[in-house]
Protein backbone atom coordinates (compact mmCIF):
# COMPACT_ATOMS: atom_id res chain seq x y z
CA UNK A 1 0.00 0.00 0.00
CA UNK A 2 1.58 3.20 -1.17
CA UNK A 3 0.92 6.69 0.15
CA UNK A 4 0.05 5.85 3.77
CA UNK A 5 1.32 8.60 6.06
CA UNK A 6 3.77 7.47 8.71
CA UNK A 7 1.57 8.74 11.54
CA UNK A 8 -1.36 6.68 10.18
CA UNK A 9 0.56 3.39 10.14
CA UNK A 10 -0.41 2.14 13.63
CA UNK A 11 -4.11 2.58 12.77
CA UNK A 12 -3.61 0.72 9.48
CA UNK A 13 -1.85 -2.10 11.33
CA UNK A 14 -4.71 -2.19 13.86
CA UNK A 15 -7.29 -2.47 11.04
CA UNK A 16 -5.33 -5.33 9.44
CA UNK A 17 -4.98 -7.11 12.78
CA UNK A 18 -8.72 -6.70 13.44
CA UNK A 19 -9.35 -8.43 10.10
CA UNK A 20 -7.15 -11.34 11.21
CA UNK A 21 -4.08 -10.40 9.18
CA UNK A 22 -0.46 -10.23 10.24
CA UNK A 23 1.17 -7.02 9.08
CA UNK A 24 4.63 -6.87 10.66
CA UNK A 25 6.23 -10.21 9.83
CA UNK A 26 7.58 -9.88 6.31
CA UNK A 27 10.52 -7.60 6.86
CA UNK A 28 14.03 -7.91 8.28
CA UNK A 29 16.11 -11.07 8.02
CA UNK A 30 13.06 -13.27 7.84
CA UNK A 31 10.55 -14.99 5.60
CA UNK A 32 8.88 -12.59 3.16
CA UNK A 33 5.37 -12.93 1.80
CA UNK A 34 5.14 -16.15 -0.21
CA UNK A 35 4.34 -15.36 -3.84
CA UNK A 36 2.00 -17.65 -5.75
CA UNK A 37 0.20 -17.88 -9.06
CA UNK A 38 -3.53 -18.57 -9.15
CA UNK A 39 -3.22 -22.36 -9.51
CA UNK A 40 -5.92 -24.92 -10.17
CA UNK A 41 -8.79 -22.75 -8.87
CA UNK A 42 -8.36 -20.06 -11.51
CA UNK A 43 -6.07 -21.36 -14.28
CA UNK A 44 -6.72 -24.15 -16.74
CA UNK A 45 -3.02 -25.06 -16.75
CA UNK A 46 -2.83 -25.52 -12.98
CA UNK A 47 -1.70 -28.93 -11.78
CA UNK A 48 -1.92 -28.33 -8.00
CA UNK A 49 -3.38 -25.78 -5.58
CA UNK A 50 -0.38 -23.43 -5.67
CA UNK A 51 -2.23 -20.61 -3.87
CA UNK A 52 -3.28 -22.97 -1.08
CA UNK A 53 0.26 -24.29 -0.66
CA UNK A 54 1.70 -20.76 -0.60
CA UNK A 55 -0.76 -19.70 2.09
CA UNK A 56 -0.01 -22.87 4.06
CA UNK A 57 3.75 -22.28 3.88
CA UNK A 58 3.37 -18.65 4.94
CA UNK A 59 1.06 -19.41 7.86
CA UNK A 60 3.39 -22.16 9.03
CA UNK A 61 6.64 -20.24 8.69
CA UNK A 62 5.95 -16.52 9.23
CA UNK A 63 7.87 -14.91 12.02
CA UNK A 64 10.93 -17.16 11.67
CA UNK A 65 14.20 -15.27 11.69
CA UNK A 66 16.82 -16.35 9.18
CA UNK A 67 20.46 -15.46 8.40
CA UNK A 68 19.29 -13.25 5.52
CA UNK A 69 15.90 -12.58 3.96
CA UNK A 70 14.12 -15.60 2.52
CA UNK A 71 11.88 -15.22 -0.52
CA UNK A 72 9.61 -18.06 -1.59
CA UNK A 73 7.18 -18.70 -4.43
CA UNK A 74 4.87 -21.45 -5.64
CA UNK A 75 3.94 -21.84 -9.32
CA UNK A 76 1.03 -24.08 -10.28
CA UNK A 77 2.72 -25.52 -13.38
CA UNK A 78 6.03 -25.34 -15.25
CA UNK A 79 4.95 -22.10 -16.98
CA UNK A 80 6.12 -20.63 -13.70
CA UNK A 81 4.08 -17.43 -13.49
CA UNK A 82 5.13 -16.92 -9.84
CA UNK A 83 8.79 -16.88 -10.94
CA UNK A 84 9.71 -19.55 -8.42
CA UNK A 85 13.03 -20.28 -10.11
CA UNK A 86 14.75 -17.12 -8.90
CA UNK A 87 13.71 -17.37 -5.24
CA UNK A 88 15.53 -18.64 -2.18
CA UNK A 89 12.97 -21.47 -2.17
CA UNK A 90 10.62 -22.16 -5.05
CA UNK A 91 8.04 -24.82 -5.83
CA UNK A 92 7.02 -25.83 -9.34
CA UNK A 93 3.85 -27.92 -9.22
CA UNK A 94 3.57 -30.75 -11.76
CA UNK A 95 1.04 -33.48 -12.50
CA UNK A 96 3.28 -35.83 -10.53
CA UNK A 97 3.69 -33.58 -7.47
CA UNK A 98 6.01 -30.80 -6.39
CA UNK A 99 9.49 -29.92 -7.64
CA UNK A 100 11.37 -28.21 -4.82
CA UNK A 101 13.92 -25.61 -5.93
CA UNK A 102 16.24 -23.46 -3.84
CA UNK A 103 19.20 -21.10 -3.88
CA UNK A 104 18.05 -18.68 -6.55
CA UNK A 105 18.60 -14.92 -6.56
CA UNK A 106 17.27 -11.89 -8.44
CA UNK A 107 18.91 -8.68 -7.35
CA UNK A 108 22.51 -7.52 -7.50
CA UNK A 109 23.26 -11.17 -8.15
CA UNK A 110 21.06 -13.04 -10.58
CA UNK A 111 21.02 -16.81 -10.34
CA UNK A 112 18.55 -19.55 -11.25
CA UNK A 113 17.54 -22.04 -8.58
CA UNK A 114 18.89 -25.57 -8.21
CA UNK A 115 16.49 -28.51 -8.02
CA UNK A 116 16.67 -30.06 -4.56
CA UNK A 117 14.17 -32.87 -5.02
CA UNK A 118 10.74 -33.88 -6.31
CA UNK A 119 8.03 -35.02 -3.89
CA UNK A 120 4.55 -36.42 -4.43
CA UNK A 121 2.41 -34.79 -1.74
CA UNK A 122 1.81 -31.35 -0.26
CA UNK A 123 2.77 -32.74 3.16
CA UNK A 124 6.16 -33.84 1.86
CA UNK A 125 6.66 -30.49 0.13
CA UNK A 126 5.96 -28.58 3.34
CA UNK A 127 8.22 -30.84 5.42
CA UNK A 128 11.06 -30.54 2.90
CA UNK A 129 10.83 -26.74 2.67
CA UNK A 130 10.65 -26.29 6.44
CA UNK A 131 13.56 -28.69 7.07
CA UNK A 132 15.67 -27.01 4.39
CA UNK A 133 15.01 -23.60 5.92
CA UNK A 134 15.90 -24.88 9.40
CA UNK A 135 19.19 -26.36 8.14
CA UNK A 136 19.96 -22.97 6.58
CA UNK A 137 19.04 -21.20 9.83
CA UNK A 138 21.50 -23.39 11.71
CA UNK A 139 24.36 -23.28 9.22
CA UNK A 140 24.04 -19.93 7.44
CA UNK A 141 26.20 -16.98 8.41
CA UNK A 142 24.60 -13.61 9.12
CA UNK A 143 23.65 -11.95 5.80
CA UNK A 144 24.54 -15.09 3.83
CA UNK A 145 21.69 -15.69 1.38
CA UNK A 146 20.75 -19.28 0.59
CA UNK A 147 22.64 -19.34 -2.70
CA UNK A 148 25.84 -18.30 -0.92
CA UNK A 149 25.24 -20.89 1.80
CA UNK A 150 24.83 -23.59 -0.87
CA UNK A 151 28.07 -22.51 -2.52
CA UNK A 152 29.91 -22.74 0.82
CA UNK A 153 28.56 -26.05 2.16
CA UNK A 154 27.83 -27.88 -1.11
CA UNK A 155 24.76 -29.59 -2.53
CA UNK A 156 25.87 -33.02 -1.32
CA UNK A 157 25.68 -32.16 2.37
CA UNK A 158 22.29 -30.45 1.98
CA UNK A 159 20.81 -33.37 0.05
CA UNK A 160 22.25 -35.80 2.61
CA UNK A 161 20.38 -34.03 5.41
CA UNK A 162 17.12 -33.11 3.67
CA UNK A 163 16.54 -35.62 0.85
CA UNK A 164 18.44 -38.85 1.47
CA UNK A 165 17.64 -39.32 5.16
CA UNK A 166 13.95 -38.95 6.20
CA UNK A 167 14.94 -39.12 9.87
CA UNK A 168 17.29 -36.15 9.55
CA UNK A 169 14.69 -34.21 7.55
CA UNK A 170 12.14 -34.79 10.32
CA UNK A 171 14.75 -33.76 12.90
CA UNK A 172 15.21 -30.34 11.25
CA UNK A 173 11.46 -29.99 10.68
CA UNK A 174 10.79 -30.65 14.38
CA UNK A 175 13.43 -28.12 15.45
CA UNK A 176 11.76 -25.47 13.30
CA UNK A 177 8.35 -26.28 14.77
CA UNK A 178 9.76 -26.05 18.31
CA UNK A 179 11.28 -22.65 17.59
CA UNK A 180 8.06 -21.31 16.06
CA UNK A 181 6.33 -21.50 19.47
CA UNK A 182 8.36 -18.44 20.41
CA UNK A 183 8.56 -16.72 17.02
CA UNK A 184 5.09 -16.06 15.69
CA UNK A 185 4.53 -12.66 17.22
CA UNK A 186 3.63 -9.67 15.08
CA UNK A 187 5.85 -6.83 16.36
CA UNK A 188 3.66 -4.17 14.78
CA UNK A 189 0.53 -5.58 16.45
CA UNK A 190 2.09 -4.77 19.83
CA UNK A 191 2.38 -1.12 18.87
CA UNK A 192 -1.00 -1.00 17.13
CA UNK A 193 -2.73 -2.35 20.23
CA UNK A 194 -1.15 0.35 22.39
CA UNK A 195 1.43 -1.97 23.90
CA UNK A 196 4.93 -0.82 24.70
CA UNK A 197 6.65 0.59 21.61
CA UNK A 198 9.73 -1.51 21.30
CA UNK A 199 11.79 -3.34 18.77
CA UNK A 200 11.26 -7.04 18.26
CA UNK A 201 14.76 -7.76 19.55
CA UNK A 202 17.35 -6.00 21.65
CA UNK A 203 21.04 -5.83 20.73
CA UNK A 204 23.24 -8.03 22.93
CA UNK A 205 25.26 -5.04 24.13
CA UNK A 206 22.11 -3.26 25.32
CA UNK A 207 20.96 -6.35 27.26
CA UNK A 208 24.40 -6.58 28.90
CA UNK A 209 24.27 -2.90 29.83
CA UNK A 210 20.81 -3.20 31.33
CA UNK A 211 21.77 -6.25 33.37
CA UNK A 212 24.90 -4.55 34.63
CA UNK A 213 22.86 -1.47 35.61
CA UNK A 214 20.42 -3.63 37.61
Ligand code: SF4
Nearest residue numbers: 037043046076077081
Ligand atom coordinates in the same frame (compact mmCIF):
# COMPACT_ATOMS: atom_id res chain seq x y z
S1 SF4 B 1 2.11 -21.01 -13.44
FE1 SF4 B 1 0.74 -22.35 -14.61
S2 SF4 B 1 -1.00 -22.67 -13.22
FE2 SF4 B 1 0.08 -20.86 -12.50
S3 SF4 B 1 -0.97 -19.14 -13.49
FE3 SF4 B 1 0.82 -19.68 -14.74
S4 SF4 B 1 0.00 -21.06 -16.30
FE4 SF4 B 1 -1.50 -20.99 -14.64
